Amino acid sequence: MEAIHILGLGNLGKYVAYALMRRCQQTASILAATGPAPTSRAITFPAPTLLFHRPGLLADWEAAGRSIRCTSPTIGAGSPGAGESRAEGFHVEMLDGADDVTRQRSDGIKYLIVTTKAHATAAALAPLRVRLNSNSHILFLQNGMGVSDEVSAKVFADQRTRPTYWTGICSAGVYSEWPFTIVHAGRGPLTIGLSEPKSQTRSDSYSQNPMAAQLLDAAMLETLVVPPDGILEAQLRKLVINSVINPLTALYNCKNGAVFDSAVARKVADHLLEEAGVIVRAILCSRSEEPRSVAFAAFTDEKLREYVNDVVQKTAKNTSSMLQDVQAGRPTEIDYINGYLVHQARILGLPHKQHEEVTQLIKQRNHQEATPST
Numbered sequence: 001m002e003a004i005h006i007l008g009l010g011n012l013g014k015y016v017a018y019a020l021m022r023r024c025q026q027t028a029s030i031l032a033a034t035g036p037a038p039t040s041r042a043i044t045f046p047a048p049t050l051l052f053h054r055p056g057l058l059a060d061w062e063a064a065g066r067s068i069r070c071t072s073p074t075i076g077a078g079s080p081g082a083g084e085s086r087a088e089g090f091h092v093e094m095l096d097g098a099d100d101v102t103r104q105r106s107d108g109i110k111y112l113i114v115t116t117k118a119h120a121t122a123a124a125l126a127p128l129r130v131r132l133n134s135n136s137h138i139l140f141l142q143n144g145m146g147v148s149d150e151v152s153a154k155v156f157a158d159q160r161t162r163p164t165y166w167t168g169i170c171s172a173g174v175y176s177e178w179p180f181t182i183v184h185a186g187r188g189p190l191t192i193g194l195s196e197p198k199s200q201t202r203s204d205s206y207s208q209n210p211m212a213a214q215l216l217d218a219a220m221l222e223t224l225v226v227p228p229d230g231i232l233e234a235q236l237r238k239l240v241i242n243s244v245i246n247p248l249t250a251l252y253n254c255k256n257g258a259v260f261d262s263a264v265a266r267k268v269a270d271h272l273l274e275e276a277g278v279i280v281r282a283i284l285c286s287r288s289e290e291p292r293s294v295a296f297a298a299f300t301d302e303k304l305r306e307y308v309n310d311v312v313q314k315t316a317k318n319t320s321s322m323l324q325d326v327q328a329g330r331p332t333e334i335d336y337i338n339g340y341l342v343h344q345a346r347i348l349g350l351p352h353k354q355h356e357e358v359t360q361l362i363k364q365r366n367h368q369e370a371t372p373s374t
Contacts, residue, residue, distance in 0.1 A: 001210050003046035003091065007124055008115035009057065012141055014182045015174045016113060016190075018068045019220040020048045021087035045214050049091040053124060057179075061092065064180035072184040095127050108132070111211040112163075113139045118147045118336040122154040129155055136163035137211050139192060141170060143246075143321065144336025145239055146343065148195055165195040166211075167231050169238055172222075173315070186314075189222040190215065193231030229288050233298065236280045237307055243276055243338045244269050244308050245315075246322035247358045250332070251365065253323065257316025271354045272338075273308065277301045279341050282348045326366050334362045 006017050024047050052058055067088035109131045116124045121142065125132075132138070140147055148165045156162040171188025192212060215223040226234070248259050248269060260266045281299050297303075325332045338355040345352035 002110040013115035060179035139166040168192040
């Protein structure tokens, strides 16, 4: 079985890499203690490969002892990944043409997990284009929607040689304090599925794919593999949640739990939810093979409001990624969240004023933060 490559080593990339490597270490320990007996239930998977896109990452990697350290301060001792431990033994590759740090670079990549920021994905994948083909599988683990369409247009324009796309949504709470460290602050499943609901022409079944098998076997990830319609619905649900919480926390400069403290913010949130509900239900009509009554049951205005309120409560102490980006003067993912809803609304001929205004406000705020004062 071929190794999983991981592109993007932010919090989510490190989390997935750590979980996969810990599974490899645990299997090695079992085999060392019992031997490769015919009755052994231990399954051996190859170590994941980390893809470094800049030289500075290599220096951080060396300083970290060529390992990823994870702590789980709020998770019970009996849960997967509890306590503090290190994962080591990764393969590492530089993407600037340098030789692999730990082994010779292979010609192709069969399984690739991408956790880069949405706006950086196409550029990050460009150097890997020659190593990916129609037999490859790419799992996108990112905020927002529309990334795969952009990647197809800019990187894999030829549909005949385009890799199979997967989408994933991670519900775990993960943050970092130092390079190559993560804090696993809250459990939650990694939900994955094929990205193309009506185009299941590939030979690999989504439930039998070797990449999915490796993710399923990493207990810490709590991976769920769902049909294409299921992953589309999960994406849209998270998109609506992010389209309210992320921009409002960035505009009001507050933690998630304080996002509805003002009457003005609550009113804006209601407008955003009402507009988003109409758009996502229309998207479901055009893309999902589920009966409309089944698909719509989870996307009523009341349900969408419940989802948002639930996430606000569960992540009350969190600082949204959009607020972090604005504070740091980095580009945000607004074009792939509210901007995506605006784009789809235009295609479908639906109202989008509220989300368009919020998108522009975030861009103005981001520009102000990124522009040095004189």
